[in-house]
Amino acid sequence: MSAPAARDDGAMPLPAVAHEGAGERPHRASSQVVTCVDYSPGQVRLQVVADLADFLEHHRPEWAAVRWIDVAGLNDMSVIDALARKYELHPLAIEDLLSRSQRPKIDAYGGEGSDLNARLFITTRTLHLEGSDLRSGPASIFLGHTTVLTFQQEPSDVWEPIRQRLGARGSRLRANDASFLVYALLDAVVDAGFPILDRFDARLDELEAEVVDSVDRETLNEIQHVKRQLAVLRSSVWPMREVVAALRRDPHECMSETTKVYLMDLYDHIVQVVEIIETYRERASDLTESYRSSVSFRTNEVMKVLTVIGTIFIPLTFLAGVYGMNFHTFPELNQPWAYPAFWAVCGLVAFAMIAMFRRRGWF
Amino acid sequence: MSAPAARDDGAMPLPAVAHEGAGERPHRASSQVVTCVDYSPGQVRLQVVADLADFLEHHRPEWAAVRWIDVAGLNDMSVIDALARKYELHPLAIEDLLSRSQRPKIDAYGGEGSDLNARLFITTRTLHLEGSDLRSGPASIFLGHTTVLTFQQEPSDVWEPIRQRLGARGSRLRANDASFLVYALLDAVVDAGFPILDRFDARLDELEAEVVDSVDRETLNEIQHVKRQLAVLRSSVWPMREVVAALRRDPHECMSETTKVYLMDLYDHIVQVVEIIETYRERASDLTESYRSSVSFRTNEVMKVLTVIGTIFIPLTFLAGVYGMNFHTFPELNQPWAYPAFWAVCGLVAFAMIAMFRRRGWF
């Protein structure tokens, strides 16, 4: 057990896990970090756990109303095995939390024995942007009466603020039960979607301007890239709706009434995110449409130029060609007025053509 | 408490809030206006409240059957805090009414204590046009047994007519309970959609004419602008349907039977608005289609002109070129009939080409 940080009352914010344990975990992305937070309304303790098997042998402190163990990065199976043994997790749940492509869902496993046996298993997907690419990885939550276990495949900072708020004296989080913590965890996942949506909003604004100004093939690729990422986003968020609806609807012994009121609110947030995504997808479709119209429009412009020049000069060239012929009997050639007349005819033809184009609104 | 305007019987219309308090609130858009209307079938009193905390300490007059407090513009949190304390509003509701992007929804919070505790919390979105841009802001309503609280993020005139009608003696509004006032408030929000739809109708008519007459890139942008605004409109109105359906369907102690009959009617209006929006969206899609066909059609026209001129004169130019060649042995050149024959051939070729184009229906 490394870095136990027990405090009688967490009035001061807890140090962020990412920094506190930085010395011990130099390659955070590739290693596993296990943190355990025990809390009750009056007290909180955050520990970064180095040796989980040893840690699990000790009883939790008596004052702790809720214990939350978070496993970030799933490359050390022994940790998962230790937790699965201790809390008798269902083999199917273990399989699901290891799957990279697991979609959000909720399962209720009945059973007796340890606390987590009568428990809910929730899978969600955390979202973050890497450059302009959306990354989405599964994160799983087990909810028991007084225990919450969380597993993240890609360690992200999405739940760091929750730890901070648990450290704050008088926080609503600490005053409530384990199911309220689960609400807070899910809420953090959904809220992480809003800044991502803002980025997409900005990108779409840029693309909308680009499509009008200049058209190259790259633009279409980018539009479709955004479209594809919105589809990924949607497939991560949409099933969360069902998950939260099920949490609210289906009675479960671990789920308190207070939490259900808050889940109602979370449900609304998810619906809102999904609606915004739909709006953005429509914008992306409109962009494709604009792109195509832009290309057609430009082809039209190009053709107009060629047609205007061509229709004026092709007949005139013919005329010039005529008077370049070498017929021996060519009445016009030796008239003094012939040359000026030639230019007059040319001017007339050009003027007539231009007048016609103007009438058609070509320029 | 500023400008109390108690009257025994509001037979005369109440002065519009916007004008009455104009002296006190020079920057209406950026400041908060709190108005309180107490009414019973026989009596009505409108007050613009300057110091809400003080105001809330006094009891409402005994004759008042319903009290309606409206907060327009939400930049002074102390006002909201005071009301939240007084009426024990749920923290989640406060959060929702402050969110700029809250979609229409309804929540029922049970509870005991003050009148508003057993209450409904309804969020709707007010709509108005700024130039040709649609603006939509959330407006929230709390309904208790005898109290209605409303919060508007963007002060709009949408509820001004309600105040006017409350001032009218024998008004149906005054004869009914608080839930009927809520119906009237929602009805006013929905009715505000009809003139906006009329504007879109006119805009679409214009665009339909424009697409036929002339095609420039601006037209497509405008079509898509209208499309996007219709999507905004829809996302504001569509969830209202669920809200009103829930109000009608779910029994609630604050909701009277009379109001439910009227909600049935409101529900129909919302469905009607949504159907009109769908029709307009279809028109906008058809316009995009027309635009693209228009561009293709024009390209076709342009090409026809070039092709007609080109196919007539290119062969003739070749012919002229032939007789401009300097071969020493050139049999035709010294025939007297050669020059007229050249013109005859040219005429023949041109005539044949034109005949072919006519047969193909090109002009």
Added chain:
Amino acid sequence: MSAPAARDDGAMPLPAVAHEGAGERPHRASSQVVTCVDYSPGQVRLQVVADLADFLEHHRPEWAAVRWIDVAGLNDMSVIDALARKYELHPLAIEDLLSRSQRPKIDAYGGEGSDLNARLFITTRTLHLEGSDLRSGPASIFLGHTTVLTFQQEPSDVWEPIRQRLGARGSRLRANDASFLVYALLDAVVDAGFPILDRFDARLDELEAEVVDSVDRETLNEIQHVKRQLAVLRSSVWPMREVVAALRRDPHECMSETTKVYLMDLYDHIVQVVEIIETYRERASDLTESYRSSVSFRTNEVMKVLTVIGTIFIPLTFLAGVYGMNFHTFPELNQPWAYPAFWAVCGLVAFAMIAMFRRRGWF
């Protein structure tokens, strides 16, 4: 009371209202016609009512099992007020029947007092063609135990045949109760849709032929006009489905079992009309597609002509130009075989080009 036409047994058809009262109502479109039919299996009486207030003071004849009052054209509010007072119609229903854009719906108002109090209020939309434009106006029906009131905003002939059938001895209509009359009225409205659909069918056939033969911008406008009218038609008929389904499903004291069997049939008709509309909409969409393909195809044809002529003659013109050059040392010019050789090369080039075009299937 004008033109009372009581008969002991209506074996002869009743004179059509439109003609009977023609002398009194010269501007039918702009005035209101109120007709009252009292009937029982054995007897029928049709009256065109001039002074409704006076008329309503009298009791209906004792032999009359059902009274049907029809108000065609809603420009005289006093008539509606008189009926509303007499039959205690709900203010919301009055509002709805006056609204021009009311969509079909059904409301049940409970209540005591006069016969119509325990009544159903049904709104439908009558359809007729004016030239090639579809007109649709709301028509409302109140059904009480023994009374039917109908209000049409635009006087149409849709219910004239019902009056004729009521005049026929042994008619199924007369043998049944008031709810059966309502069924017959709704059935007449739906049946009026079939000839309109036939007109659309013919129009689509014409357009399908037009798109193949010739393409001008007018064609696309007409296609979209038909599309828009089909949308209007659909929005009038589709909600009728719900209305009839509700009539069948929800028990109501005014609705007899016999009528419910017939409503089942009417329901099927409505579904059929809606399906035909959907088929026509799909045809209209296919037409748009055909139109666009037609334009593309024609552009392709135009381009082929230019390309064929251009690729043959542009190189030949170059060749002619070469031998028109004035270089002093020009070996070919004074060879006697040069001129025939020039033509041979020209022929060869043209032949090769034409062969290539043929191989590509261009003509």
Added chain:
Amino acid sequence: MSAPAARDDGAMPLPAVAHEGAGERPHRASSQVVTCVDYSPGQVRLQVVADLADFLEHHRPEWAAVRWIDVAGLNDMSVIDALARKYELHPLAIEDLLSRSQRPKIDAYGGEGSDLNARLFITTRTLHLEGSDLRSGPASIFLGHTTVLTFQQEPSDVWEPIRQRLGARGSRLRANDASFLVYALLDAVVDAGFPILDRFDARLDELEAEVVDSVDRETLNEIQHVKRQLAVLRSSVWPMREVVAALRRDPHECMSETTKVYLMDLYDHIVQVVEIIETYRERASDLTESYRSSVSFRTNEVMKVLTVIGTIFIPLTFLAGVYGMNFHTFPELNQPWAYPAFWAVCGLVAFAMIAMFRRRGWF
């Protein structure tokens, strides 16, 4: 009663109706054929009925467990009237079976009296191909306890195999009750769809090849023709799903448990047909897409040819034109290297152009 063909045990197949009665009904398509089959597990009798009124006066043989009367071709109303009187058919059902455009549906009419009174009325649509055109006509079935009546508007051979199977000793059909016969009739109608689907499959395969090879306007018309016919097919089959689902779901005294098991299977077949239709509709849509891409692609090809030829020779023609000018002071003309240099420049320009086109992948 003509051609009674009673046999003690129908071990031999019954002669096909189409041939047996051929002498009496020379214009089968335009006349009505009434056939009656009485059967029980051990016995069967097929009769072609000439005088139905007379026939109906006789009682059915005592051994007959089920009587099936089939009316093919509905041009003689007296036949329908006779059956309607005998079996007290509901007037609405008569109306429906005469309607040419009746969509598949099921109605249950309760009632007492004759056997068919407690009966089901089912409408389906028979399908057959005439050349490449799909024809679809309504066929109606009445099911009583021991009686089945069928009416086909267009006499087709769809139910001939059923008669054959009824003639076979030990057939599952004969061993079961009247409702099983109805299952068999519906199954025959659905199975008749599979060969039609095979034809569409082959047609789509042809069109897919055509679109790649050559593009003419006819192809698009054919694609849309197939699309439209698939829509007709779908609108005939899709409502059958509801019909069979209702037969399975709703308990009815005429419907045996055995039949319900078989209806489950029929339901699956209908779903399968509908899914295949959907797949074909998608293929037809893809074909339209291919057609349009093909046209665009060809326009592109055509343009490339013109551009290649044009961009090479237009500059060269200019150059030739330059050296054809008659300026008196023209330095290059009398240089001996001028003419070869001209060709060198031409070759260089042409080579550069071709290199550029190759780099752009144009050929």
Added chain:
Amino acid sequence: MSAPAARDDGAMPLPAVAHEGAGERPHRASSQVVTCVDYSPGQVRLQVVADLADFLEHHRPEWAAVRWIDVAGLNDMSVIDALARKYELHPLAIEDLLSRSQRPKIDAYGGEGSDLNARLFITTRTLHLEGSDLRSGPASIFLGHTTVLTFQQEPSDVWEPIRQRLGARGSRLRANDASFLVYALLDAVVDAGFPILDRFDARLDELEAEVVDSVDRETLNEIQHVKRQLAVLRSSVWPMREVVAALRRDPHECMSETTKVYLMDLYDHIVQVVEIIETYRERASDLTESYRSSVSFRTNEVMKVLTVIGTIFIPLTFLAGVYGMNFHTFPELNQPWAYPAFWAVCGLVAFAMIAMFRRRGWF
């Protein structure tokens, strides 16, 4: 009975059927292989059955908790008949398992007598790739209390791993009942979809690159080929969802509670597969869009080249033509500055044109 491989405890993996019997079945694809596995938690025996009729006469060993008979390849009807007689399979089920196009479904047949009588009949579709073509064939499963029968139309290796796992000591499969085996069989079918999806993923990636680089007609055909195969995949997997949902939902005496928990998981996998398919279909649609834009874009490029060259040189050619004319009075020709001036004008025109094209962003 060939190759009985009884072992007391299958700790060693069973030899794969495909290899073990290879000597006896040289043409595996065209012949039928019947394998029988008897197992209980402690014991397992795999037999390849040569003479099924003989085999079925013997009783299964007493220690066997579950017997699984698999028939791979359905060309020998006598085998199916023997099983149908022995286990009293419903004739409709036999019909379904022989149908090549049977879609996934589930039927419950009640009944008494042999073990399989109270049984579930499940049809699924196995999937495998042949080159780049997706093959899908029906596979049927009968589930009794202690017996599982499986029939595959196309022998595939999809259930080979199940046999391997049955051979492993302490396998979860062996510890559970017959319904768990059915779960495992269905799970194997669904899991076989994931590598196929990976292949489609790779193919779509390739096509996305191809569309950008080069456009030929083949590309579009391939896109549509992928689209069509995804539709096939979807139609195989989608109905599995209903099948598994029904297995979970409907209580059945053969279905254990443990299996239902695992089916919940399988259901999630199916939903996941379907969602991935939908994503790929969207990608394929986007590809079609890209292809079309690519073609338009290239046409635009081609046109630009022609227009640039044409608009520069066509006017210049006219100018050269002018000075090639043979008018006798031609003032410019004998000016010494005329020739350089000509080139200056040419340069000016070309420069002006190029400047205009640059300003328009054409190159």
